[in-house]
Amino acid sequence: MAENGSEEKKKRVVVIGGGIAGSLLCKTLHKHHHFDFTLIDSKEYFEITWAKLRAMVEPSFAKRTVIDHHEYLPGASIITSDAIGIDEQCQVSTAEGRQIAFDYLVIATGHLTNSHLTKTERLRQFEADYEKIKSSDTILIVGGGPSGVELAGEIVVDFPAKKVKLVHRGSRLLEFISETAGKKALDWLTARNVEVMLGQSVDLDSGSDGVYLTSSGETIVADCHFICTSEPIGSSWMKETILKYSLDDRGRLMVDKNLRVKGFANIFAIGDVTDVPELKQGYLAQKHALVVANNLKLLIRGEEGKMVKYYPATSALAIVSLGRREALAYILCVAMIGRIPGLIKSKDLFVGKTRRQLGLQA
Known part of the structure; x- marks a missing residue:
């Protein structure tokens, strides 16, 4: 009887989104005797997204970075579907027609992705990207943020004979950190014959026979292109739910110091x-997530007054990989580039560390 009573007292936790934040939260709660948790994710796997650019030049690397949810959450309740609704009865509705009740809800939907691929399809996509790069003489990259810079670095290091052209609508690379860091990245790329075009966008629909038109009227000839611009926040579906008034004008969920969604005592958001x-x-x-x-x-223990506060990071810290051995680091407002920052990130891109956090072999 005691066991049955204990089971009845378990709190139902639903996590929407199995990305970097949602996966770690689920792993932390997995098999916790006070929780019954369900992960709802539009894809069947967790992907270490910052490692995907290495996987595009080395597809075998992706086998460590695309991880089936059941691999690190054995026996867990996992629903592969889009969440489409949250109602006043504390239920999440999914696209496949299910309704999952919760005592606590955590939203970790991050940014929109091509999330309806299966794990096998995702791995094949990396193979296709690799073949595209391998068979091309000239490659166009659209976007000069960390993804665009890192992809350019991966290509010129692994395929130094390729001609890479990078177009960015901003006035400098890596605008999320300092101008000095952006200049160092620009110098590193141009030293390796990457053609960088700033202050311009590209009409990708104009790419007939590999000829693309920029916003300034210039033409770019390339055998293939890759888009490395940021995806929209994954919150548009919430506009028709009870959380519609908790979204700010940029589509982000407003949270308090405890990361609870403002206006709700039992709904959290992370990432x-x-x-x-x-x-x-x-x-x-x-x-x-932690x-x-x-x-x-x-x-669960009735100690709401002891809840942990989250304090936002007050200074930017970033490491942008530049191929397999070098990187650009921005730490305490200082930008460094070369082998030393590369030792921190570039060889393994923190994949081993992330896998260990999920209880997997590095």
């Missing part, structure tokens, strides 16, 4: 979907 005033980075999203995991445990 890029929140309005926390800091850079949207993977390691910060993981910090969100704060909310602690707060859920405190709420």
Whole structure:
């Protein structure tokens, strides 16, 4: 009888989104005897997204970075579907027609992705990207943020004979950090014959026979292109839910110091979907996940007054990989580039560390 009573007292936790924040939260709660948790994700796997650019030049690398949810959450309740609704009865509706009740809800939907691919299809996509790069003489990259710079670095290091052209609508590269850092990245790329065009956009629909038109009227000839611009926040579906008034004008969920969605005592949000005033980075999203995991445990014990507060990062910290051996690091407002920053990130891109956090072999 005692066991049955204990089971009845378990709190139902639903996590929407199995990205970098949602996956770590689920792993932290997995098999916790006070929780029954369900992960709802539009894809069947967790992907270490910052490693995808290496996987485009080395497809075998992706086998360590695309991880089936059941691999790190054995026996867990996982629903592969889009969440489409949240109602006043504390239920989440999914696109496949299910309704999942919760005592606590955590939203970790991050940014929109091509999330309806299966794991096998995603791995094949990396193979296709590799073949595209391998068979092309000239490659166009659209976007000069960290993804665009890192992809350019991966290509020129692994395929130094390729001609890479990078177009960015901003006035400098890596606008999320300092002008000095952007200049160092620009110098590194141009020294390796990457043609960087700033202050311009590209009409990709104009790419007939590999000829693309820029906003300034210039033409770019390339055999293929890759888009490395940021995706929209994954919150548009919430506009028709009870959270519609909790979204700010940029589509982010407004949260308090405990990462609870404003206006709701039992709904949390973590990662890029929140309005926390800091850079949207993977390691910060993981910090969100650990704060909310602690707060859920405190709420279970009736210790709401002891809930942990999250303090936004006050200074930017970033490491932008430049191929397999070098990187650009921006730490305490100082930009460094070369082998030393590369030792921190570029060889393994934190893949081993992330896998260990999920209880997997590095």
